[in-house]
Amino acid sequence: MDDPAETARLKILVADDSDSDRLILKSLLKRLGYSVVGAANGRDAVALFQSEVPDIVLLDALMPTMDGMEAARQIKSLAGERLVPLIFVTSLTEPEDLAGCLEAGGDGFLSKPYNPVMIKAKIQAFNRMRLMHQALSDQRDLMHERNRQLQEEQHIARRVFDNVAHTGCLGAPNIRYHASPLSIFSGDVLFASPRPAGGMLVFAGDFTGHGLPAAVGAMPVAESFYGMVAKGFDGSDILREINQKLVRILPKDMFCCGIMVEADFAQNQLKIWNGGLPDTWLLRSPTEQYTLPSRHLPLGILSADQFNADMQSIRSQPGDRLLLMTDGVLECTDSKGQLFGEQGVLHAVESVGGDAHPFDVLMSEIQQFTGQQQFGDDLTLCCLEMVDEAGQAALPDAGELSALAGPTQWQCVYEIRDSTLAEFNPLPLLLHICMEVPGLRRKSGEIYTLLSELYNNALEHGILRLTSEWKYTPEGFDRYYSERATRLSEVDGHYIKFSFHHERMPSGGCLRVVCEDSGRGFDFQNHPVLQATEMAQSGPRYGGRGLALLKRLAKSIHFHNKGNQIEVAYEWFY
Amino acid sequence: MVDKPHLDEEALAELQNVMEDEFETLIHTYLSDSRERIESLKAALNDEDADAVAKTAHSFKGSCINIGAPRLGVLCREVEKAGIEDRLGDAQPVLGSIEEEFQRVAKALHALMAGAPDKRVR
Numbered sequence: 001m002d003d004p005a006e007t008a009r010l011k012i013l014v015a016d017d018s019d020s021d022r023l024i025l026k027s028l029l030k031r032l033g034y035s036v037v038g039a040a041n042g043r044d045a046v047a048l049f050q051s052e053v054p055d056i057v058l059l060d061a062l063m064p065t066m067d068g069m070e071a072a073r074q075i076k077s078l079a080g081e082r083l084v085p086l087i088f089v090t091s092l093t094e095p096e097d098l099a100g101c102l103e104a105g106g107d108g109f110l111s112k113p114y115n116p117v118m119i120k121a122k123i124q125a126f127n128r129m130r131l132m133h134q135a136l137s138d139q140r141d142l143m144h145e146r147n148r149q150l151q152e153e154q155h156i157a158r159r160v161f162d163n164v165a166h167t168g169c170l171g172a173p174n175i176r177y178h179a180s181p182l183s184i185f186s187g188d189v190l191f192a193s194p195r196p197a198g199g200m201l202v203f204a205g206d207f208t209g210h211g212l213p214a215a216v217g218a219m220p221v222a223e224s225f226y227g228m229v230a231k232g233f234d235g236s237d238i239l240r241e242i243n244q245k246l247v248r249i250l251p252k253d254m255f256c257c258g259i260m261v262e263a264d265f266a267q268n269q270l271k272i273w274n275g276g277l278p279d280t281w282l283l284r285s286p287t288e289q290y291t292l293p294s295r296h297l298p299l300g301i302l303s304a305d306q307f308n309a310d311m312q313s314i315r316s317q318p319g320d321r322l323l324l325m326t327d328g329v330l331e332c333t334d335s336k337g338q339l340f341g342e343q344g345v346l347h348a349v350e351s352v353g354g355d356a357h358p359f360d361v362l363m364s365e366i367q368q369f370t371g372q373q374q375f376g377d378d379l380t381l382c383c384l385e386m387v388d389e390a391g392q393a394a395l396p397d398a399g400e401l402s403a404l405a406g407p408t409q410w411q412c413v414y415e416i417r418d419s420t421l422a423e424f425n426p427l428p429l430l431l432h433i434c435m436e437v438p439g440l441r442r443k444s445g446e447i448y449t450l451l452s453e454l455y456n457n458a459l460e461h462g463i464l465r466l467t468s469e470w471k472y473t474p475e476g477f478d479r480y481y482s483e484r485a486t487r488l489s490e491v492d493g494h495y496i497k498f499s500f501h502h503e504r505m506p507s508g509g510c511l512r513v514v515c516e517d518s519g520r521g522f523d524f525q526n527h528p529v530l531q532a533t534e535m536a537q538s539g540p541r542y543g544g545r546g547l548a549l550l551k552r553l554a555k556s557i558h559f560h561n562k563g564n565q566i567e568v569a570y571e572w573f574y
Numbered sequence: 575m576v577d578k579p580h581l582d583e584e585a586l587a588e589l590q591n592v593m594e595d596e597f598e599t600l601i602h603t604y605l606s607d608s609r610e611r612i613e614s615l616k617a618a619l620n621d622e623d624a625d626a627v628a629k630t631a632h633s634f635k636g637s638c639i640n641i642g643a644p645r646l647g648v649l650c651r652e653v654e655k656a657g658i659e660d661r662l663g664d665a666q667p668v669l670g671s672i673e674e675e676f677q678r679v680a681k682a683l684h685a686l687m688a689g690a691p692d693k694r695v696r
Contacts, residue, residue, distance in 0.1 A: 018637045020604035027593050027600075060636075062629055091636040113585060113639045116592065 010127060011035045013054035015045035015071065016089065017063040024114060025058065025089065032120055042066025046074045054084070056126055058110065061090040061101055069104040076105035083133035085126035089114075154212070161215055165222030168193040169200065170382075176359040177382040186378040187214030188326050191222060193229040196431070196448035198266055201229050201238070202384055205258040205299070206277060206326040210378070217256060217300075220245050232431045232448045235262040236309040239273055239299070243307045246300030255300035259324050262311060265387060267471070270322065271311035275299055278330055278342070281323040281349055282314065283358050289349060315477040320386040321358055323349070328379030329362075332370050340369050359383040406438045408504040417495035417518075421459065422488040427452055430498060437502060439509055439572050447511075450553050450570060451498075453546050454515040458496045462519030462564055464488065494518040508573035510555075514565060521563030578644040580675070581682050585642035601683050604641045608634065608676060615653065615669055619662060627665060628657030643679045646672065 012034045016022040022038050029036045037052050039045040043066040045059065057075055061068040072086055088101045091112040098109065107129075110122060170177055170192045179190045187207035194200055203225050207214040221242050228238045239260050246256055257276030264270070274280055276298035279291040296308060325345070332340035348365040352358045362381065412433065416426055431448050435441045460466045464487040470476030499514040550557055554568040590597045611634040618626035635650035649672045656665035 018633055019607050020600055020637050021640050023596065023600050023603055024589065024592070024640055027596060031592060062632060091632065091639060112636045113642075116588075 009035075010056065010123075011037065011052065011054040012123070013037050013039065013045060013048055013052065013057045015039040015042065015048075015058070015063065015068070016060040017041055018060070021060070021089075021112070025119075028114060028116055028119055029123075032116075032123070034123070042068060042071030045071045046078070049075050049078060049084075055130060056123060057084060057086045058089050059086060059106075061088050061092055061097070069100060072101070072104040072106055081137060083130050083137075085130055087122060087126065157212070157215065161219060161222075164219055165189060165191065166226070167191075168226060172200070174385040174387045175202075175382065176357065176385075177380070178359075178363060179380045179382075186210055186328075187218070188328065188378050188380040189218045189221060190380050190382055191225045192384075193226055195229060195262075196232045196445045197452050198445075198449070199262065199264040200384070201225070201235055202261040202263070202324075202382065203238075203258060204277065204324050204326060204380055204382055205256045206328075206378070206380070207256045208254050213254065217246065217250055217254065220249065221256065221299075228428070230444075232428045232444075232452070234425060235260045235271055235273060235311050237425060237428070239309040239311075240304065240307060243299045243302065243309070244304050247303060250300045255298040257294075257298040257327070260311065261322060261324065261384060263316075263322075263384060263386065268316050268318065268386065269471075270314040270316045270320075270386070272314065272322075273309065273311045278325050278327060278345070280325075281345070281358075282316075283321045283323060283349065283352065284317065284319075286353050313477075313481050315471070315474060316386045318386050318388060322384045322386075323358055323362065324382050324384070326378065326380040329366065329381055332366055332379065334369050335371055340366060344369060357383070406436050408437065408502065408509055411499070411501040413497065413499045415495055415497040418492050421463065421491045421494060421496065426496075426498075427455055430455075430500075433500065434502075434511065437509065437511075439574065440511065443572055446553050447570070449549060450513070450568065453550055454498075454513065454566065454568070455496065457546060457566075458515050458517035458519070460484065462517035462521070463491060463494045463496070465519065505571065508571060511570045511572070512567065513570070514560075514567045516561075516565040519564050521561060521565075524559040524563045578648055580643070580645050580678055581686075582642035582644050586686065589642060598687055600641075601687060604637060605680055605683065607637060608680075611637075612669075612673060612676065615672070618657075619665060619669065622662055624657045624660045624662055626657075627662065628654050631657055646675045646679055649675055 012029055014022055014025050014029065014036055015038070016025065017040050019040070022040065026036045026038055037048050037054060039048050041063045042059075045057070046066070048054075049057065059068040059072055063071075068088060068090075072088075075084065075086060085107045086105055087108050087110055088106045089110045089112065090097075090101070092098060092101070101109070107126060108122060110119060168191050169175070170190065172192070172194075175192060177190060179188065187210050189203070189205040189207075191204075192200060192202045203221075205218070205221060207217050224241050224245060225238055228241060233241075239258075242256075242258075250256075255276075258273075259275070259277050259280060260273045261280075262271040270282075272280060272292050273296060274292060274294040275296035276294050279293045282290040282292060284290075292312065292314075295312070302308075329345065330339065330341050332344070334340075344365065345362065348362040349358065351365075352361045359381065366379075414426065414430065414433075416424060427448070430451050431444065434447050434451075435444060440447055461468070464484060466480060466484055466487070470480040470483075495518045497514075497516045499512075499516075501512040503510055550568060553570065555571045556567075556569045558567045559565065560567060589600065593600050611630055614630045615627065615634070618630060631650045631654035635647050635654060638644070638647035638650060649668055652668045653665045653672065656662065656668070
């Protein structure tokens with residue numbers, strides 16, 4: 001034998017009813033170095049096979065008690081996945097008889113009279129086959145084990161991912177969505193979160209590639225999105241951050257197509273940024289529908305100075321539905337391999353009528369088209385409906401009181417001026433300063449609302465002198481935003497100054513915020529509209545809603561100077 | 575037809591080589607097996623059990639070929655064939671030849687064993 005050590009271990013079962021034949025064969029095999037066990041009939045052979053576990057079996061075809069054929073069948077079935085070469089020793093010569101031996105599970109023949117050279121060669125050949133089968137089985141078992149480990153790891157990775165990239169407020173009543181349960185390994189992501197001062201941000205993304213690499217890219221996107229929304233950043237800020245992060249971490253051939261939607265239910269306004277995903281549909285009524293195509297390159301490609309995060313502003317109405325989707329929708333195929341495509345989406349959108357929800361219509365058309373109830377992994381579809389703010393769950397008072405007391409007696413002044421007014425949103429920073437006070441952290445939504453009302457009023461009305469009323473007609477809406485952009489480029493010499501003063505009170509604290517702008521102000525003392533209200537010192541610059549909000553949140557509101565300085569006091573309690 | 579030698583000297587020499595000390599045991603085993611088989615053949619012919627005739631003759635044939643008694647093997651083959659083809663009348667006279675041939679083979683094997691030690695020395 002090739003390998004003496006292996007030969008020594010090889011055990012061969014010999015079954016022959018002829019004592020002399022069995023004696024010859026046993027002697028032959030022993031001389032070749034094998035260990036041999038003998039049986040005089042099929043039944044003994046099967047019993048010995050179980051007790052001795054031989055590596056190779058030599059069987060006489062015709063034996064009393066149980067013939068070789070039946071013994072072969074039982075031995076093969078007992079061997080299961082193990083390959084035990086089974087060789088018939090026979091003087092049978094009829095093809096049907098020989099075929100019968102093979103059908104019973106025989107792997108080959110040895111004919112009488114025995115030829116030692118042939119026997120040795122056959123046993124070596126079958127042993128090679130046995131060892132190869134063993135190696136393959138071992139490798140297969142190893143692969144199964146590795147695969148099991150991999151799945152377990154992915155399962156754990158999935159749980160970590162779910163903690164980071166949770167579904168946010170996708171369960172809100174105004175959102176319908178379909179995302180594959182395996183989406184993290186398909187490269188699609190869908191996030192939604194309420195904004196601190198009301199409204200919502202929704203992000204849908206489609207990473208190039210699949211599997212873990214795509215999921216790894218999705219993690220920082222989720223972190224940035226949820227972290228920044230909670231801190232009061234807007235859609236553009238978050239897009240810039242995500243883009244910069246992805247440019248840094250993703251390899252060159254990987255990027256992320258995405259849609260960011262900022263929904264302001266109070267102002268009935270939508271802001272959209274689409275980079276590389278299919279057209280988003282705005283569905284107002286069966287006859288009034290708009291497509292919002294991609295206007296940008298995907299995220300993770302352009303450097304920070306080339307990246308354009310400007311979002312398209314759209315005036316909306318309650319009941320408007322926004323349908324956003326990833327490529328998976330267009331790439332659905334029917335049984336003939338044809339694509340669902342934009343044509344399929346268009347057809348679905350056009351056939352929405354009556355009370356049918358466009359989400360349901362599109363889903364059922366996709367199901368009909370593909371003929372499947374189950375979709376591929378990489379199909380994400382989301383429908384966001386504009387609703388009254390009242391129906392929205394605002395951010396709850398977040399977090400528990402930190403063990404650290406934090407600052408209680410402090411003040412600071414923060415001023416931005418000139419072109420920075422057009423380029424920078426100071427609200428997240430200002431919110432961050434206030435959030436250092438643990439007692440205020442629980443009121444982040446209220447503080448953010450308060451600061452953003454002050455800031456937006458100072459910028460848009462105080463400095464830019466835009467008129468709120470414009471926003472309420474379709475023509476005025478466009479005019480408002482084009483004027484805003486124009487006037488923002490001419491803000492040299494202007495400033496907005498925030499002064500904060502926080503002090504401790506017996507069971508809480510008081511935050512005073514003075515917001516001053518370089519605008520012309522207004523005559524807040526003699527304004528006729530305001531004389532009748534109890535908030536006599538407010539001015540017409542404030543829309544009814546803004547004023548009502550401030551009044552509800554703040555303990556007091558005062559205007560100073562020529563109306564370009566407003567002071568609010570906000571009290572909080574343990 | 576039966577032109578095979580009574581004993582295949584070459585095969586027997588090979589067997590002696592393989593079996594070494596067990597050669598005599600093998601020959602005795604073969605001889606006693608063969609006597610049993612001849613009795614079985616007679617009984618099966620008496621019972622006119624063609625299947626048993628064929629099977630017994632088949633096994634007997636295998637042993638004869640292995641031990642190096644080819645002429646006896648050929649005779650067994652004839653009986654096996656007669657059994658398969660259900661011509662038991664033709665098998666009866668061949669059984670006589672088998673008994674005759676077996677006596678000759680047994681004698682020759684005994685002679686071989688008597689001379690075997692010399693052969694091995696050589």
